[in-house]
Amino acid sequence: MPRPHETGPIYLDCDTGIDDALTLGYLVAEGADLVGVGTVSGNVSAELGARNTLDVLALAGRADVSVAVGAHDPIGGTFQGGAPSVHGANGIGDVELPRSPAAPTGETAAAMLSRLARAHPGRLHVLAVGPLTNLALALEADPELPELVAGVTIMGGAALVPGNVTAVAEANIHNDVVAAARVLEAPWPVTVVGLDVTMEARFEQRHLDALLAGPPVAVALGRMLETYFRYYTPVLGRPACALHDPLAAAVALGAVEPTLAPVVPMEVDTTGGPGRGQTLVDLRSRYLGYPPLPGARHRIVLEVPQGFGDDLAAALLRLSD
């Protein structure tokens, strides 16, 4: 049974992507109040991400959710073509989903975010699981945004663990370092769900088997996951995958309560050096249990309870088309 969550209306910013598809399914299964979805180039282009988002939402029975196409290029840069080796050529493991009758709204993702923040003043939660281009553009166009939004949860970065695109940088941050820096500098409270916890949240072979033996929506997600497993198996040393975006969604919903998430200073390396795209999290107060620091606003999730893979699989198995 879905737990009711009291998170309020959610705007999702994503780059769908296999783990984004899982996230959409999870948000629907958990009964989240998903009031709009914007897409950004990351795992795939913003345009393809919107197509995938519409199709996954329709598959999960929520063709009514508005989807806006966001930024194609990172700020000051050019989209580099995404991650077909991870997510397949079409971004969803080369699974061909039925095409949703719905189309994108026509507004930009940044405009949608600003519109929704004003429609739900003080209540909207922003969940960003791709590069942060749209959030940065929305901040630029609407400087009041930080006061209007209840909170921001980001999947991105790495504090005390290796990166995934360089030794120290995680893909969502690395794909648009300027946007990431602006979003972290803005005066809103950000919860950062990074590789410290998302690399440890896993689907194992048994979860994949359960999805493939489930209802049609779960089977479609399971077939996408076969591609994701092919990427992650040589990284992790056994058949499994990390659950980056779904874990961030679970933290945003309150379904996963972090067991260690200090509020500490954080900045992004925007140099051209080897650290470009790293999230530099100041954890020097670790021996003191991270006492509050003046000016620190960002909650960095460092530990969560085990077992999220079980919860996610159970949620996705509840989806029926």
Add this chain to the structure above:
Amino acid sequence: MPRPHETGPIYLDCDTGIDDALTLGYLVAEGADLVGVGTVSGNVSAELGARNTLDVLALAGRADVSVAVGAHDPIGGTFQGGAPSVHGANGIGDVELPRSPAAPTGETAAAMLSRLARAHPGRLHVLAVGPLTNLALALEADPELPELVAGVTIMGGAALVPGNVTAVAEANIHNDVVAAARVLEAPWPVTVVGLDVTMEARFEQRHLDALLAGPPVAVALGRMLETYFRYYTPVLGRPACALHDPLAAAVALGAVEPTLAPVVPMEVDTTGGPGRGQTLVDLRSRYLGYPPLPGARHRIVLEVPQGFGDDLAAALLRLSD
């Protein structure tokens, strides 16, 4: 009883400094074949470091060991005055030691290192527990040095833990980033003993009490440690100190055998950005148990057995003057 170690002749490069003083005492107590010591500006100036080194060696009964004054300034920079808040104004906790009758040799530390490497071809071990300026200057003056030296052990850097001068940078690397980059690029095998393990190697109050109740050499080191404890107590949340340099010495001697020390790629951030001075260690193969990578030469110590504080205190209590 001292264990005999088969490490061969050792050149120590240091910036004495309280934990450098402990290191000198430890090397003497363990019967290491200390064939020369060079100093570099870091905790204190190279000149003051040489004075402290001579006096500590004399205190420990080894006034015969040659000491050379090394680089005053980092490569391309200017010495910033050291860390009197950590080590006291004179670098050794404002303890006044009897002045050694010995004087520095008159050669530079870089020249001493090169001379010793040629005197012990293929056998000399370099233990560097300060900024890496002298090693970089020696490499520049004597390009054959990497082939002549048996190995290099460095105290410096941080891989999966916070830095100690910035969120990500450790002091020895940060104090001369150009030298650190050159030393890590040179074709010699380097073992890196960084904050990942040195912040966990500790003297507690009981160790300090034991030294202060010991023979005169131990009492002098204990009085220096009172200053070091004053710095570390608010960092660690209880009366204690980290044992950076002595742990690196113990790894170099083989007295501490790392339980996790993968050979992985490593570079230094030499940009002017927020990551300056960070050691970027590529640990992305962690889930596979760090298989050998072509070209990787540096052994990064990530885990050591507990209990080094006990061993170090016992060694220092064996010193008699």
